[in-house]
Amino acid sequence: MSIAAQPRLGFPDLGIGVGLRTAHYREILDGWPAMAWFEVLTDNYLQTEGRPLMVLDAIAARYPVVLHGVGLSIGSTDPLDVAYVRGVAALQARVGARWVSDHLCWTGVLGRNSHDLLPMPLTDAALDHVVGRVQAVQDVLGQPLVLENPSTYVGFRADTWHEADFLAELSHRSGCGLLLDVNNVYVSSRNHGWNPSDYLDRLPLDRVVQIHVAGHTDLGTHCIDTHIGPVVEPVWALLREAWRLGARASILLEWDAEIPSFATVAAEARLAVNALGRA
């Protein structure tokens, strides 16, 4: 069976994990708590040769890890930062990360970086552009790149694709996997007036390698993907729906603001078991 035809592109189902955060280093290193796997923010471990890598080495020796980046800028019209991609590949090799993910976005242009996940216009030209760059990244990684649906706050007049269709076509043409962030589906659906169930229906869920759940901030007029607080019920419902539709993949909880103890974050992640009735 070809990689493309295998569930999750042949990547393993790691179970339910949490994002590795600096605030939890001490609790993890001192107690080695039970956790199926960690997602590591790639960019925190690049451009450093010091303590962050020492901590990551220790954790990767005991737990499965995957790399999740915010700096690839796969949609930028600046030249692909090959040195960055090679740095990611080297980090993956160093810690044995099962896969590498980033976002369908761009972070900067003309040499400047916003450090934000800026929205892609959903056009044919943008699709062609991203497909070529994903393939270039995969040539360096030697495996499919995994791209996440972002939270977005604007739409472009030039858009001719629904975001879910854009991702489906991108995955089909480039061979990349998908990281389905059901919180982002919820947030973007609120911000754009989409139907989140329709969004899930449009995605090739057999190509979903990983799922994110997280909290967000609801401002009434719009939602911001802050990764704060517990996961809200509508997002758990989307997780259940995605699972029922066939997105049987590793699940990860992200918590990035007002981060509580590791035990609290781990307990929140375990709620996915209840949500899915999954052991």
Next chain:
Amino acid sequence: MSTTSGPLAEEGGNTELLATERVSASRVAPLQATRTRTRQGAAAPLPLAELQAWFFEAVSAPGTLPAGLRSLRTATGVPVEAVLTGGPALSARDRLGVYHFAYRARLIDALADDFPAVRYAMGAPAFARFADRVITRHPSRTPNLNRYGAVFVEALSTPSRLPHRAFLLDLARLEWALVEAIHAPPPPRLDPAELGRIPPEGWGELRFVPNPALRILASRWPVNRYLSAWRREQEPTLPARERSATVVYRVDFTLWRMDLSPMTHGLLQALLDGESLGSALAPLEGRAGADRVMEWFSAWVRGGFFARLA
């Protein structure tokens, strides 16, 4: 002990969570929905590269978004509504405002993570204003923010009318030294046994290669004491002038900072500058006994101050 105070462990350090996906909830912009008239864009869509350049200019525009958009409209002739759509509850401008707010908030937060004591000393509003100017003059040009704080130190080192700039600069240098020590590679450490194999008559000619993660900060203010007081939530006020020297270093996972007396500062600085041990000790003749010098030196070797013999 040789030093004016013992080493202090830095729990955590400052900057290891700079790459986050999202602006924190506490930094979510309060939006006041604008009532701009929506004009349908009649012009052809911008090519992707031009669109991204336009979007970045809008998002990174200094000052308020409306002012930035007016400048951008003047420069490009492209109105927001020709590029972006409104949403169920927000206009295109308000939606763009989410990104405009997040751009500066994220970078200011990153600098505040690196320089928390400087932020306290300046006061949060003044810090934000200064950081905002730094961000405008020095936009980030790398994929991550681990090294971005260097531009903040550079900006403080530029003469300006900023109150207490010289003190703030030294405090920033101390905080930045901690960041650099976090990210420095694990250094090779001089093996004390290697020293033990040197005959006493050969010690005077010894020279040492310093640990690349080690920094000495000399200041006209007691910046390390100020930093310690701030860490202990003692709400320090701006200190009076008093010369100080602080060494910053890392041993495995732990960062340390330690005040140096004038005598130990002079000796250590001379050794780090490549002087032989005999030459570095010469100014201490008659001021420090051999036992004291050996005590200092042993502590420095244990602390990994030296990578190897030169």
